[in-house]
Amino acid sequence: MKCPFCGAEETTVVDTRINDDGDIVRRRRRCLTCDKRFTTYERAEIRLPxxxxxxxxxxxxxxxxxxxxxxxxxxxxxxxxxxxxxxxxxxxxxxxxxxxxxxxxxxxxxxxxxxxxxxxxxxxxxxxxxxxxxxxxxxxxxxxxxxxxxxxxxxx
Missing domain, CATH: 1.10.246 (Serum Albumin; Chain A, Domain 1)
Incomplete structure (x- = not known):
């Protein structure tokens, strides 16, 4: 995952949590270059025809x-x-x-x-x-x- 602050591609996941419904994963990440933290959300993409x-x-x-x-x-x-x-x-x-x-x-x-x-x-x-x-x-x-x-x- 690319850092939104400095654009570096080296980040690590600090914390992972699943929402109450169990359909979204929230990840706290830390950039290894600038040391800033940011959050990403992951969900399944369901595409109907x-x-x-x-x-x-x-x-x-x-x-x-x-x-x-x-x-x-x-x-x-x-x-x-x-x-x-x-x-x-x-x-x-x-x-x-x-x-x-x-x-x-x-x-x-x-x-x-x-x-x-x-x-x-x-x-x-x-x-x-x-x-x-x-x-x-x-x-x-x-x-x-x-x-x-x-x-x-x-x-x-």
């Missing part, structure tokens, strides 16, 4: 945009913040596990749909209608049949 859109353009993964998509589909539906945060965390874990630098937006959309299906079936159908670009009522009927757990009762 870029999203490749249908038109071929690439954008950085955006957690806030993903959350906004969930909440738009779940608007006026009985879903908890914990459920949505958990779904997003599971998606991010899957993205990291893939180990890819890029992911097609279609694959990310499918992950969102799987998670929405677990949270709320109406929100799942809402999201699917936009994501799959439904063109007529038959498309809705197909998805409704897919998520129905029992035959629809006739209303009078």
């Amino acid at each position: 870029q999203v490749v859109k249908k038109n071929g353009s690439r954008v950085d993964y955006d957690r806030e945009k993903l959350a906004a998509s969930f909440w738009l589909a779940l608007r006026k539906r009985p879903a908890t913040t914990e459920a949505v945060e958990g779904a997003i965390a599971r998606i991010e874990e899957k993205l990291l596990a893939l180990g890819e630098r890029e992911i097609p937006s279609e694959k990310l959309g499918e992950m969102v749909m799987r998670e929405l299906k677990k949270i709320d079936k109406v929100a799942y159908i809402r999201f699917a209608s936009v994501y799959r670009d439904f063109e007529d009522v038959d498309d809705f009927s197909d998805v409704i049949r897919e998520v129905s757990t029992k035959p629809a009762a006739r209303r009078r």
